[in-house]
Amino acid sequence: MAGTLKLEIITPEAVVFSEDVEMVTLPGIEGEMGVFPQHVPLMTQVVPGEIMVRRNGVDSALAVGEGFVEITANRVAIMTDMAIKADDIDEAKAEEARQRAEARLKEKLTEEELAAVNAALLRSIAQLQVKRRHRK
Amino acid sequence: MASTRDLRRRIKSVKGTSQITKAMQMVAASKMRKAQQAALGGRPYANLMNNVMAEVVANAGDFSHPLMQEREVRKRAVVLVSTDKGLCGSLNSNLMREAAKYDTENTVFVAVGRKGSQFLARTKRNLAAEFTYKDVPLFSEARTVVKFVADLFLKEEVDAVDILFTNFVNTLTQKPEVRTLLPVGEVKASVAGVEGEERQAELMRGATEFLFEPSPTQVFSSLLPHYLNFEMYQILLESKASEHSSRMVAMKNATDNARQLIKDLTLDYNKMRQAGITKEILEISSAAMAMG
Numbered sequence: 001m002a003g004t005l006k007l008e009i010i011t012p013e014a015v016v017f018s019e020d021v022e023m024v025t026l027p028g029i030e031g032e033m034g035v036f037p038q039h040v041p042l043m044t045q046v047v048p049g050e051i052m053v054r055r056n057g058v059d060s061a062l063a064v065g066e067g068f069v070e071i072t073a074n075r076v077a078i079m080t081d082m083a084i085k086a087d088d089i090d091e092a093k094a095e096e097a098r099q100r101a102e103a104r105l106k107e108k109l110t111e112e113e114l115a116a117v118n119a120a121l122l123r124s125i126a127q128l129q130v131k132r133r134h135r136k
Numbered sequence: 137m138a139s140t141r142d143l144r145r146r147i148k149s150v151k152g153t154s155q156i157t158k159a160m161q162m163v164a165a166s167k168m169r170k171a172q173q174a175a176l177g178g179r180p181y182a183n184l185m186n187n188v189m190a191e192v193v194a195n196a197g198d199f200s201h202p203l204m205q206e207r208e209v210r211k212r213a214v215v216l217v218s219t220d221k222g223l224c225g226s227l228n229s230n231l232m233r234e235a236a237k238y239d240t241e242n243t244v245f246v247a248v249g250r251k252g253s254q255f256l257a258r259t260k261r262n263l264a265a266e267f268t269y270k271d272v273p274l275f276s277e278a279r280t281v282v283k284f285v286a287d288l289f290l291k292e293e294v295d296a297v298d299i300l301f302t303n304f305v306n307t308l309t310q311k312p313e314v315r316t317l318l319p320v321g322e323v324k325a326s327v328a329g330v331e332g333e334e335r336q337a338e339l340m341r342g343a344t345e346f347l348f349e350p351s352p353t354q355v356f357s358s359l360l361p362h363y364l365n366f367e368m369y370q371i372l373l374e375s376k377a378s379e380h381s382s383r384m385v386a387m388k389n390a391t392d393n394a395r396q397l398i399k400d401l402t403l404d405y406n407k408m409r410q411a412g413i414t415k416e417i418l419e420i421s422s423a424a425m426a427m428g
Contacts, residue, residue: 010184012275012366014177030349043192044349045358068359070188079184116276 154394161387218252273372
């Protein structure tokens with residue numbers, strides 16, 4: 001194995017994840033991308049979706065919201081408005097959030113509110129996707 | 137000389153005051169814990185955001201955004217982030233002292249928090265707008281402020297935007313600080329220098345070529361507004377943490393002083409009471425002697 005990557009996932013509230021990993025798969029704005037150590041320095045945006053992390057040969061998943069990612073040879077730094085580990089997702093809550101957001105979309109909203117509600121909707125959908133895929 | 141009744145009344149009133157300050161201290165302490173957590177939790181994100189910004193700006197090439205345009209500064213906007221309520225020590229007066237340093241003619245103020253707007257109205261400065269923020273600052277509150285000042289900047293009504301706020305150092309220390317929000321180019325330098333070490337690392341990394349997906353301009357134009365909003369949000373968090381810490385300390389001091397005062401007054405009161413009793417005994421015994 002050619003070393004490890006330091007993966008940092010940071011939200012405005014806290015540092016959610018900060019560990020050495022072997023591989024990261026993240027939902028880039030131009031599609032899913034996998035990152036190994038010694039990656040070319042890259043800066044891009046992430047969209048709400050799923051991050052797969054491989055550490056010691058074990059895969060684990062996180063749900064993320066939209067944000068930005070900075071990749072260097074030995075470090076991946078993701079800043080996003082939401083990041084939750086698959087095990088910590090509360091499916092009922094996410095489902096409720098999704099329905100609430102959908103209901104609000106039917107109301108009359110200003111442009112700003114609309115953007116906020118849309119973002120909330122995408123976040124809850126991402127959580128649900130991750131949770132459902134990893135249920136055993 | 138005060139009578140025992142006067143003393144008793146004073147002790148009672150000081151006791152009442154100390155109860156109030158004690159209660160305020162407790163409330164501030166619990167709010168402080170939350171606010172400090174929020175402010176400290178936001179810092180890694182803010183740091184990372186600054187790093188990314190610095191790199192993007194370094195790599196964006198000729199690309200320029202209206203919000204980065206540097207002009208000769210003829211008129212300046214100052215966002216004054218103060219508190220809504222008083223009783224928080226010297227926090228606001230320190231801020232106001234900084235605010236008074238700007239010249240009155242060429243500065244428009246944007247007040248965030250009621251104490252600031254009261255001060256500006258009292259000293260007759262140009263007040264462009266007034267915003268409030270809640271005990272737990274919301275991201276949308278930061279966004280409205282940024283939107284307003286960005287509009288001023290884009291319409292060329294002002295040529296630079298500064299933020300004056302109280303930076304949270306620790307529970308005992310809060311420092312009034314000025315940061316340049318707009319134009320964005322200047323911010324990079326000032327924020328990168330939070331610690332000397334960090335700045336070094338940043339300059340090194342800035343030298344490496346970054347690839348951008350989809351393109352530098354696109355990453356940049358979505359990063360920039362987010363960066364401004366977040367910067368403002370973090371500042372609100374820091375201010376809140378400072379406010380509650382400062383209030384907690386001020387109220388603790390007030391409670392301690394009241395306790396000391398009660399102790400002193402009680403001593404005086406007891407002395408006087410004892411003197412009274414002694415006098416009475418003396419009178420009775422001398423009367424008995426006269427009778428006998």
